[in-house]
Every structure is written in structure tokens, then in C-alpha cells.
Amino acid sequence: MARESSRPGITDVARLAGVSLSTVSRAMNGNPTVDPALAERVLAAAAELGYTANPVARSLVLGRTQTVAVVIPDLENPTFQAILRGLSRAATTDGYHVLIADSREDLDEEHALARATRLRTDGVILCAPRMPEEELATLLPALSPAVVINRGPQVSTPVVGADYGSGMREIVDHLTSLGHRRLVYLAGATRSVTHRARQEAIAAAVSRTAGLDVEEISAGVDFDSGTAVADQVLASGATAVIAYNDLVAMGLLSALTVRRVDVPERLSITGFDDIPFAAYTSPPLTTAAVPAVEIGAAAWSAMHAQLTGGEPTPALTLTPSLVVRGSTAAPHDV
Amino acid sequence: MARESSRPGITDVARLAGVSLSTVSRAMNGNPTVDPALAERVLAAAAELGYTANPVARSLVLGRTQTVAVVIPDLENPTFQAILRGLSRAATTDGYHVLIADSREDLDEEHALARATRLRTDGVILCAPRMPEEELATLLPALSPAVVINRGPQVSTPVVGADYGSGMREIVDHLTSLGHRRLVYLAGATRSVTHRARQEAIAAAVSRTAGLDVEEISAGVDFDSGTAVADQVLASGATAVIAYNDLVAMGLLSALTVRRVDVPERLSITGFDDIPFAAYTSPPLTTAAVPAVEIGAAAWSAMHAQLTGGEPTPALTLTPSLVVRGSTAAPHDV
DNA sequence: CTGTTAGCGCATTCAC
DNA sequence: GTGAATGCGCTAACAG
Numbered sequence: 001m002a003r004e005s006s007r008p009g010i011t012d013v014a015r016l017a018g019v020s021l022s023t024v025s026r027a028m029n030g031n032p033t034v035d036p037a038l039a040e041r042v043l044a045a046a047a048e049l050g051y052t053a054n055p056v057a058r059s060l061v062l063g064r065t066q067t068v069a070v071v072i073p074d075l076e077n078p079t080f081q082a083i084l085r086g087l088s089r090a091a092t093t094d095g096y097h098v099l100i101a102d103s104r105e106d107l108d109e110e111h112a113l114a115r116a117t118r119l120r121t122d123g124v125i126l127c128a129p130r131m132p133e134e135e136l137a138t139l140l141p142a143l144s145p146a147v148v149i150n151r152g153p154q155v156s157t158p159v160v161g162a163d164y165g166s167g168m169r170e171i172v173d174h175l176t177s178l179g180h181r182r183l184v185y186l187a188g189a190t191r192s193v194t195h196r197a198r199q200e201a202i203a204a205a206v207s208r209t210a211g212l213d214v215e216e217i218s219a220g221v222d223f224d225s226g227t228a229v230a231d232q233v234l235a236s237g238a239t240a241v242i243a244y245n246d247l248v249a250m251g252l253l254s255a256l257t258v259r260r261v262d263v264p265e266r267l268s269i270t271g272f273d274d275i276p277f278a279a280y281t282s283p284p285l286t287t288a289a290v291p292a293v294e295i296g297a298a299a300w301s302a303m304h305a306q307l308t309g310g311e312p313t314p315a316l317t318l319t320p321s322l323v324v325r326g327s328t329a330a331p332h333d334v
Numbered sequence: 335m336a337r338e339s340s341r342p343g344i345t346d347v348a349r350l351a352g353v354s355l356s357t358v359s360r361a362m363n364g365n366p367t368v369d370p371a372l373a374e375r376v377l378a379a380a381a382e383l384g385y386t387a388n389p390v391a392r393s394l395v396l397g398r399t400q401t402v403a404v405v406i407p408d409l410e411n412p413t414f415q416a417i418l419r420g421l422s423r424a425a426t427t428d429g430y431h432v433l434i435a436d437s438r439e440d441l442d443e444e445h446a447l448a449r450a451t452r453l454r455t456d457g458v459i460l461c462a463p464r465m466p467e468e469e470l471a472t473l474l475p476a477l478s479p480a481v482v483i484n485r486g487p488q489v490s491t492p493v494v495g496a497d498y499g500s501g502m503r504e505i506v507d508h509l510t511s512l513g514h515r516r517l518v519y520l521a522g523a524t525r526s527v528t529h530r531a532r533q534e535a536i537a538a539a540v541s542r543t544a545g546l547d548v549e550e551i552s553a554g555v556d557f558d559s560g561t562a563v564a565d566q567v568l569a570s571g572a573t574a575v576i577a578y579n580d581l582v583a584m585g586l587l588s589a590l591t592v593r594r595v596d597v598p599e600r601l602s603i604t605g606f607d608d609i610p611f612a613a614y615t616s617p618p619l620t621t622a623a624v625p626a627v628e629i630g631a632a633a634w635s636a637m638h639a640q641l642t643g644g645e646p647t648p649a650l651t652l653t654p655s656l657v658v659r660g661s662t663a664a665p666h667d668v
Numbered sequence: 669c670t671g672t673t674a675g676c677g678c679a680t681t682c683a684c
Numbered sequence: 685g686t687g688a689a690t691g692c693g694c695t696a697a698c699a700g
Contacts, residue, residue: 009677020687025679035685055454056393057677061692065390067433067454075419076610085409088436097451099401100434102422117431120389120401223610254614276410276557280588282616343693354671359695367669391693395676 008049017045028053067097068303069117069124071110075102077221078275079245079292080127083149086296087125094304096122107131111139118143122307125149125299129192145306147299151193153315158302160295160316164194164272167288167320168201171242171270172209174286174322178330180240180268181211184233186219186226186252188244195244198272202242219248226251230259239267239331246271246278249285253327264329274323283326290320342383351379362387401431402637403451403458405444409436411555412609413579413626414461417483420630421459428638430456441465445473452477456641459483459633463526479640481633485527487649492636494629494650498528498606501622501654502535505576505604506548508620508656512664514574514602515545518567520553520560520586522578529578532606536576553582560585564593573601573665580605580612580621587615587661598663608657617660624654 014024026034027042059065072080088098101117103110110128118124123145140146140157148154150161189195206212215236219225226248233241243249249271263269274289302313348358360368361376393399406414422432435451437444444462452458457479474480474491482488484495523529540546549570553559560582567575577583583605597603608623636647
């Protein structure tokens, strides 16, 4: 068998350098107990052969893969993309690899994917806004170490996310201070944790603001959901619409443009997330900017801390900031 | 040592089922040579213990990881995101995992990432539009099996991509048929293969269209690049602008809106790619739609074919389709 | 059909 | 300081 064509193994290096396997291993890993002269010879041999230790074999013996998994509900969603980006770049900086798993909004799949990917990685970052609390609680121990994104506090699993309640409060306050009293909230994923946070913030605003009325309309989480509810929104008599997120807001905006309804003159619209294109719709979208890239980076930090046995990262909640742009204005009637 | 807390190994299952390791292995892998009754007992034991074969150990012995790497120049680019999405979903369907590597536009990093990720995967899908041809040629053999995206034909490496020349020809024809004769081409990544394809298509159009003049202006590939060249574009005296891609077109559009330059009345603008938001700018963008998700899926097919030793996939080139929207119209002067 | 044996490629005890 | 042996957890030859 001509093993010439195969990747060189540690044995080949050992032979070329005239030393044992152990010495090659030690030298390659910078173990200081090896004679400098020998180490150099080994490294030279390795370089000559173009040798690199087989990561799979190392993973088996070391019990770690230098890889983490990221489970995302929808790779098409700009916010998840941004989280993934922030995470991926931070992980790469620390020498880790990232396995992605797109659950395509399938809850069963999500659970299975998380478990399956955990077997070939050192930990999983779980982005599962819709998974029931109990299911999450039973899943997390099997995933450990794990990091959860945009969920409530978890037992012994770090959570990083944005404060959707705070963002929503700012949005409502912005609209009421403009003079709006009749609002519509376009509910998205009603089973999601972030929906409940939004909802509670709205309820709180209603109870503390005289004359404020917020009607909830079921929509979805994507562009088409926004276009689909346009007529319902118009029929509601509201002067401002709080969309579940930017995609829904943009879909609505698009449908309203078709219907020649002026925004913000006749209807104000707000989004949530501040995805890259929110600033470039016309009018540009007033929204609550969620620092998604930072969330991704923070999620990595929390994972890295667990992986290296460092200080356990406390739960981290980033605060969205209100970005006022052209899609909101005082109601016409006021 | 209480190994109770550790993941159950094949040995534990063997003991519980009262059989040997081999039998467990065979039963777990559905090997038909095992007695049905025994197999059932093994599977029951495995289920009771919650046993799943360790993928890392399997990878080592089988020499395959059931994972492929995708090297992307920029995870922020919507087109690459779409390719990744199409690829990831197709790979998942076939039971494969996807490792992502974002080279962040760093050419050296790109090369290193490709080699490094290859060591822990069964193949790499390389999206490296800017890598010099010679470098690519030396890199590919080390990556094999590999699939290359949006490049010219390669020796013994499948290529999948879009026909940028064709898309550009359609764009130019569209503009000239509207009556435009003075155009500007906003060049993006000038070292990229797809830039050259665009450029050649433009040159061909110029040589066959009487009175057609296309000025090339260096821009970049992102939104800001588009805004940055707005004044230069206005000074050129052109009646239509062919942007490198949708992002550049949108940036330019945004800058022109600020300058109160009417599009398409005073200036027509075209993009390229048809990213998700191209349809929702105002005016919506005329562009050449690149089937990015399909490219990703096709790239996976090409990889899968190599992995399973099936028919080698021939080079596949998908044709972009011109999507005429509101950002183009006949020039005002004509 | 099943059990025993031998690696996959490497890191790490343990002797020297 | 260095080499020889052991095993990470599993699959695949090899006997029986």
C-alpha cells in the first residue's frame, strides 16, 4: 500500500525525526519538558511533511472537539443571522469552530438537533424562543455546557439576551408622547418568551397611561405576516401600529404603500430589532435596536467561560435602544 | 469512580444486553446479520440507557465525520447567507452537519480556514470569489473533496454558480432598450471572478450597441460603498447606474434620496442578486435575481455526490433572471 | 450468526 | 528528558 498519498501521521514524523511518538506529540503541543534541540528537529520534520495532528483523533482522546453548536430557529431571520455572526467571529478568535443547526422553526427538530449536535461538540448555544419552559428545563442538563439566548433565567445555564420589555416600553412611551392613544400590537410568535415580555410591557403602559388603548392582532414574525394584516389594521381605527418586529413592520409598510396609506401621516408604525434594512425603508423605520451581534458575542463569552472552567458568567441582558426614524409622527387628528 | 453520570458507552449496553461489543455495534447499525431477537434486546438496552454511539469515535474509525465545512467571505452578506441557508438545509436533509467558517474577507485567513476546517470535516464548500486563480488551484487538491462556488471551471473540482455575464447582459439590454446610452458601472470587488464576468458582458454590450458608453467607477460591495460614490455618479452625467450588487444600489439610492435626486426619473439604478429587501426599497430595485438558495442546494448536491462516490456532478451554472421593478425607467431627456 | 482481536491517530500515564 | 505501553469509543476483520 502506498501510504504516500495519505495524510502524514504522527508516526511518519517520528520516523523522520528519529524519535518516538511521545516526543512528537509533546513537541507539537509545546510541552516544555522536551529538549529544545529535539523539539526543533521534530517541528522541522513536521513542517517538511506538512504534518498537522488529526483533530478527530485528538478530540477522541482529549474529550473535546474545539467546536460548539449553534441552534437557530430560522437562518433566514436577520436577527438570528446577526447573533450567529457575532458568535461565530468571537468563537473563531478563541480558536473554536462553529457547527450550525437550522431547525427551520420545527420544535421537535429543534430538540433533536440540539441533542445530536451536542454529541459532536463541546457545548451548544440554544436559540429556541418558542420551546416550552418544561421541555427546555429537561433538555438543558443533557446539553451542558449550554448557553440560552433570549429566555428567562435558567437553573445553572447562562442566559444572554435583550430586554424586550424595556424596548417595548420605550416604543409605547414614544408613541404616547407623540399623542397616540389607540394602538394596535401585531403579536408574532405568541408562544415565545419575548412575546410575553412585549405583552407585559404593553399592559404596564396601558395601566399607567390615561386613555391608552392597545388592541392585539395576531400576525406572524415575517414579512408576509405584515402584509397579510394590513386591512385588519386599517379597520381597527388605530393611529399607530406596534409591529412584532421589523420584518412584520416592513411587510405592513409595503402593503400600506400599495393601498396609498400615508405613513406616518395617517398611521405610525414601529418595528423591533433594527435589522440592517430598517433604516432604508421609506419612510425609515422607528424601532427598538436589539444588539444582536453583541448578544452573539456575549453568548460565546458565556460558553467560553464554561469551557475553560473560568468564572461562571452571570445572566446578561442587553438593553435595546429606541431609534426614532421616519415611520412615526403625531397622529393626524390631534 | 462513579461512571454513572457519564454518557453510557457501548460497553454498558453490551453488559446490559448480555452480548459482546460487536453485536451491539452491529445491532445499532442495523446490520442484518444479527439475530432479530438479539437485535431487539440490544436496542431495548440502548434505549433504556439512552445510549447513542459517540460520533467522534465513529469518525475516527470510519474516517468520516458526516460534516462538511462552508467557507464564506462574509456572513453579513445576504447572498452568502442565502447560499449557506440552501446548503445547510440540503445537507441536514441528507444527515450531514455543517461547520461554518467566516473568513471576514481576509484572504490569508480564508486559505488557512479552508485547510483547517477540512481536517475535521469530510469536505469543504469554498466560496472565495477573490482568491487568485493559482492559489485556488494549489489549495483545491488539499481540500478534496471540495465544491467551489461562483468561479470559473476548475480541474477536478465541481463548480456551481450563477452566470453573472448573462445577468449583466440582461441588465444592460434592459437599460439600452429604455433608451439609456450613458451608463455608469459601479465596480465592486475588482479581483473577483464575478466582477470580470460582469465587465466582459458590459464590454460586449458596448461593442454591439451604437452610441453606448459605460464609465466604470470603483466602489465596493456594501451599502456604504454605494452612498460614498453618489456625488461621483451624479457628476458623471450618466442617466443610469449599474451597481455591483443590490447593497451598493441601495446605498446609492439612499444617498440620492437625501440629495433629492429622483429615481428613476433623473437616474435609473440597477442592482444585482435580488436580496430579500431589494423588492422593498423605494422605488423597488430592478435587479438580476441570483438563485442563491438554489446555488447552496446545488453545491450540497455536488458535495454529496462526491461523498457517496456517485456520479460526479458536472459544473452547474444557474442563470439569473432580470427582475424589472421601479428603479429603472426611460431617461428623462429622451 | 456471534465473540475475540486489532486498530483508527493521538495524548498520556508509567518506567527508565 | 525520553520511550514503551495503555486507552479514548467504536467498527471491522477474523475466527468459531
